[in-house]
Ligand SMILES: Nc1ncnc2c1ncn2[C@@H]1O[C@H](COP(=O)(O)OP(=O)(O)OP(=O)(O)O)[C@@H](O)[C@H]1O
Ligand SMILES: Nc1ncnc2c1ncn2[C@@H]1O[C@H](COP(=O)(O)OP(=O)(O)OP(=O)(O)O)[C@@H](O)[C@H]1O
């Protein structure tokens with residue numbers, strides 16, 4: 001891997017709403033190197049998207065506000081600049097490009113695909129309209145859209161979801177950014193289309209030697225592509241490490257729970273799934289203790305009394321967890337079937353709501 | 354289509370259906386204009402209720418000796434050509450305007466919503482018949498319709514309210530009809546029919562309650578229109594009959610003395626203008642709080 | 652062939668077709684049809700879970716809704732308990748109505764936002780033929796809430812005060828209030844978070860064991876369907892292309908589309924996932940308005956022959972409850 005291109009330290013972002021302060025991103029630190037592919041994983045509402053929006057300072061404000069932290073992009077702290085400053089604007093798109101979750105809303109419905117594509121290319125590549133049009137066709141071809149000349153004249157609604165997402169990928173890649181952030185790029189798509197789009201995105205990123213951040217809530221989807229994984233829960237990163245470490249030796253009870261919740265194709269159907277009990281917490285007036293405590297099957301006295309655990313390194317590896325306990329001792333064997341004694345829950349897990 | 358993430362996201366953000374307190378908060382956060390207008394509307398309503406206690410005169414009490422007096426201690430806004438106290442008449446005018454406005458909108462809302470629900474739920478012949486009828490009705494300009502109907506129903510407050518109400522019905526029908534069409538696509542309506550609920554009960558339990566916000570929004574915007582129409586009718590002399598202190602009547606009578614005694618027409622005119630503007634602002638506010646998507650539709 | 656002898660099916664669907672008209676103009680002239688479901692047949696046996704997988708828009712929900720007569724099919728037979736209910740009117744359908752229930756994908760849209768939990772369940776309970784008194788209805792509501800793992804104290808809540816998982820449980824309780832025989836679960840977990848999905852999937856299995864339910868389980872996630880269903884039907888563009896026992900699907904699937912679906916299936920097994928090769932399907936799903944002639948899958952199929960382009964293949968039994976609609980599969 002190359003140089004460290006992005007380093008985020010203690011990022012905090014909150015939404016100030018009627019009910020109180022929503023701590024959507026809470027003391028989050030992470031980094032990404034050149035040509036690296038990392039994933040952010042977590043349940044809906046845990047702050048994955050807001051983390052990425054904060055990097056680019058495009059959090060809807062008000063009510064959103066970045067309340068602290070540093071974002072070093074190529075050595076410069078982006079948070080020193082105002083959201084609308086020329087420095088920030090040059091970072092967006094040309095430095096860090098973002099592909100959004102909902103392809104329908106991120107393309108403007110009233111302009112043709114070609115119009116939007118050439119606008120972006122002209123902005124970032126400093127070329128004339130005609131050249132930009134040609135480059136747009138080329139861009140569509142590079143994302144394997146058939147008949148790119150025809151598609152340039154289509155409106156977004158005339159394309160299928162998969163095609164729209166590929167147009168977004170084309171736009172992002174053609175700005176020639178150092179980092180591409182893909183926020184759940186395939187969640188709205190079908191399984192087969194999902195595979196198509198992901199393969200394409202990853203191969204383009206590798207070919208152009210870029211860095212990629214994939215945000216997802218499904219670990220399985222990204223396993224085969226990413227180098228490192230950050231697991232988020234309730235606004236915090238609670239586990240991080242190389243993909244192999246996380247997928248084969250997860251150490252945080254939440255990560256273990258996530259991996260256990262999905263049906264495994266290699267396992268017998270008769271086996272029960274092992275869900276995580278309860279539901280994620282509200283991000284308002286959070287318990288100063290571990291946020292996973294009410295759902296955790298490994299909780300002990302330490303967890304009940306101490307504050308939220310700091311991320312700590314496990315041994316010499318690159319594997320970090322935010323957990324008071326080290327449950328490695330209680331884990332043997334493969335990923336599955338670990339929680340037999342502690343983690344099995346019956347009906348009504350959520351009922352205390 | 355499968356949009357898991359989108360659905361989940363949408364749910365998160367709309368998880369809190371805002372409560373009444375929050376709605377009030379959003380309402381007043383719209384700005385100073387909304388606050389002033391709400392205050393004005395409340396003042397007008399108080400005047401309408403308590404006008405007999407606000408002045409020592411009645412609006413019909415003539416005193417030919419005192420006719421066309423300028424303002425004085427006894428008559429703050431002077432007297433008119435029949436020696437009636439102008440302030441008293443202006444205050445009583447608020448009562449007439451508000452009563453006609455509310456009464457006509459209210460009954461238009463009830464009838465319109467009922468017809469709209471029926472049309473929306475019974476798709477077949479009845480539905481399309483009602484909608485064609487509504488379209489035909491909508492194509493007649495409301496003022497013309499009212500001018501034709503006013504003499505038939507009598508030129509009293511009640512008669513005029515009915516007439517104005519009739520002219521407002523089709524817009525309610527349209528609105529509720531559209532709402533029902535989109536509501537009946539909701540899964541909970543399907544669910545109700547799957548558990549064996551009858552069509553009528555579905556209409557009553559699932560469709561009607563969810564139409565009410567739209568009707569309320571419609572209603573608030575309709576009151577000011579109704580008041581304007583009422584004043585117009587009175588002004589051109591086919592509305593409420595003269596001795597009644599309707600603002601339109603007063604403006605029309607005061608018009609003859611516009612040069613020498615301008616306050617006779619201007620006082621009710623200003624009141625009318627204030628009431629209409631503040632009602633519109635409040636109506637817009639209520640619409641934005643209840644359902645901002647209706648913006649531009651009404 | 653060693654077919655296990657089975658009892659009579661609870662539901663038998665034959666040559667089901669559902670076409671939606673595309674209209675335009677003032678007179679709503681129909682100029683074309685969306686062939687959402689285009690001639691499919693299957694059987695569901697008592698106490699079994701029959702899975703239905705396929706991509707978005709292939710007609711899964713439409714099939715599910717026709718099977719329990721929420722929609723009236725354009726053509727075909729739906730035989731429930733030996734009676735064809737496909738053409739019955741609402742009043743004729745009444746004896747069967749409450750036995751055929753539906754659970755929705757969207758846990759938010761399927762609950763009336765203006766009804767409390769109690770009112771939602773009471774509505775379903777009191778429609779029972781044996782009239783309940785108020786006290787009985789109350790007890791029944793508590794019983795249902797407990798059954799789906801909700802706290803009876805939640806009765807006074809409104810749907811927006813509940814999490815997605817809890818809402819989905821409430822939707823299940825409403826269906827159960829009717830004492831159903833067959834429940835169509837239309838993507839009941841795909842709008843839920845991964846950690847909650849498992850809770851609901853387990854709940855479905857427990858209820859089936861406890862109440863002897865039969866499920867038609869619809870999803871686009873093959874892993875979830877395999878976990879839930881005894882037999883799986885794979886749909887593509889309004890047709891069933893393969894029906895197979897879910898225990899055998901990974902080893903014995905034959906249709907090229909099923910194989911592609913299986914290979915696109917994400918797994919959490921790191922080592923397997925890294926070395927696995929994927930079949931990436933080319934192109935897009937054609938529109939159900941103008942389907943390709945012959946086998947609907949042929950434009951994306953690498954084995955397509957001239958026959959595939961011209962003749963639409965029928966489902967053929969290839970042994971052990973396994974049917975495939977493909978010309979290139981030898982019997
Ligand atoms: N505009 C906003 N106003 C108030 N709160 C917000 C806003 N946007 C996001 N939030 C809150 O911030 C938290 C994090 O949201 P975020 O969108 O980052 O979640 P996510 O992890 O991306 O989830 P998803 O998987 O649904 O995309 C959520 O709890 C959400 O309620
Ligand atoms: N009421 C309707 N009128 C017209 N077309 C319809 C209607 N309902 C469904 N369709 C069309 O029929 C096709 C199949 O729809 P259906 O909802 O059954 O698909 P599905 O497999 O359930 O998809 P999803 O996974 O997105 O739920 C789609 O092309 C859809 O657009």
Ligand SMILES: [Mg+2]
Nearest residue numbers: 048049101183
């Ligand atoms: Mg997000």
Ligand SMILES: [Mg+2]
Nearest residue numbers: 354711712837
């Ligand atoms: Mg569906």
